Amino acid sequence: MTEPTTHRVLFCMGINQNFMDATKEEMGDVWQAFSAMMKGIDELPGVTILGIMDDDRIQVGPSYDSPWTAYIMADVPDLETVIEACNFFRTTPVGDGTYSLWKYCKVEARIGRKLVVPE
Template sequence: MAEKKPIRTLFCIAVQQNFFDLPFKDIGPVWKGFSAFLRGVADLPGVTVLGTLDDDETMVGTSPTGFPWTCYVMADCPDRETVQAACNLFRTIEVGEYRLWRYMRIEARMGRALEIPAIAQD
């Protein structure tokens, strides 16, 4: 039986207005929650984090409803359930009396790794 290929997943993360409405002194717990999310994704069984990209230096303020997002995490995940578990971290990670999803939102795009075919040369 052929080995199951991982699902290449792009986790797209947006910082929401609730974050920007916080007093400066209350921002730290959100970053701790977000760090817990990043660790949580990396610790999921079978996940390989391939890279991250933070757009905060060239995009200031909240993200629109879709692209562009504030930051991205690219990972290979073993199955759809693992991708769902990663997204679910936003529902379970506590930030004070709230959950992380009050301050950020996430969307996962799943596909396969793009394999560039060799080009035959004459």
């Protein structure tokens, strides 16, 4: 068996109570920051986003544990890039930059390998 050249990563993202307590204007700022975070992940060298899923239509309220709220599945070249992707939650400013994205949502990366269905 050959070693994979990339990691298959599922970024599990959850919204927390700070988002639920935010004003509509602040929620809009969070959405802009969330969009910037997703774009940042997409633009990391060697990252291929395979799909993004949001289950906000069937889950209402904060995500305290699994199930999460949104997911990004991607092929990522190495562990350092996974860490860099997660770091967007710490460094992406919301609104005027007083707070970063991680005040409003969390991320957990699940790292594995591509599983191929046997013929």
